[in-house]
Amino acid sequence: MSNNRNGNSRTQEIIDVIISAIKKGAMAPGEKLPSQQEMSRLFGVSRTVIRDALKTLEGRQILQTTKGSGTYVNPFLSANLELDRAWAPGTTIQATTGDILNLSRLIWIEALRLIVRSCPLGDIKNLEQMTNTFYQQFTVRTPMHERYIHETTFGLTVVKMSGNKFYQQIMHELFKVNSDIDHKIVADYNCYREILEIDRMMVEALSDRDAARACFLGRERDLLIDKIIAKEPCLLSKPCRINLSLSR
Incomplete structure (x- = not known):
């Protein structure tokens, strides 16, 4: 149970870091993210935690993955939309x-x-x-x-x-x-x-x-x-x- 909570906490931490980087302009719309293996090394977590974070951000249309190419910041994020709800269902x-x-x-x-x-x-x-x-x-x-x-x-x-x-x-x-x-x-x-x-x-x-x-x-x-x-x-x-x- 404790390990599961820790995993969820680390997943949310990575989500927050990526969103913060996009908001501050450190990651631009259309920019490619490092590979899951590289992100696992950078954050010091398992690839499962990285996959969970990326999957959550994809579901909110903040990131997008192209098969055989990699994961990218959604190139159509609008400055008029709050990232926390960008492209969310019902928007x-x-x-x-x-x-x-x-x-x-x-x-x-x-x-x-x-x-x-x-x-x-x-x-x-x-x-x-x-x-x-x-x-x-x-x-x-x-x-x-x-x-x-x-x-x-x-x-x-x-x-x-x-x-x-x-x-x-x-x-x-x-x-x-x-x-x-x-x-x-x-x-x-x-x-x-x-x-x-x-x-x-x-x-x-x-x-x-x-x-x-x-x-x-x-x-x-x-x-x-x-x-x-x-x-x-x-x-x-x-x-x-x-x-x-x-x-x-």
Whole structure:
């Protein structure tokens, strides 16, 4: 009984240390934690205690683990959220569509990195074929609903290929909120054709396992989207709510 209490006490101590480090900026969102073996040595505890602490923080969405890569500070922790309840079940974020767009961009960039790191090449080639086919068939006469379906499918497919189910669930919610923005994007023929060209190059970069280039092109894509939205800035100021009661 005493050993169990001591183990629980040490687990909570490690949880508190990690949360404190994040709050003070010693550990940044997206930063990789040391291995469990290294943390066990640093804290002078068993790996079981370390695993329990990390599992608790993952459950609160403060940390996230990618199979074959390691454990990271959740890159989407918001300064507007208290870490003690960040991404906890039942959390609802009240924001604007502009805030949600920025969040989706963070997820997008992280998804590109994860694809380069661990996605099978065959899946990337399938995405490449889908992207090239739509680009080649895209004309000014392409119906709006086909453009919207492609844009949504492309975005969700990229996030799905990251292998992170939590990101997938969040992106499904974000697409529901920002559908007006997506419709505006695909309606601008010239800009959207440029976006499709960027998508082709971005998928090629993924195929080459070039994360830096893929992320650079992802940001170039965002700049084109900003150019479209600038014509109707009110799209970014609509209030919305996102329910984070999602299972991982």
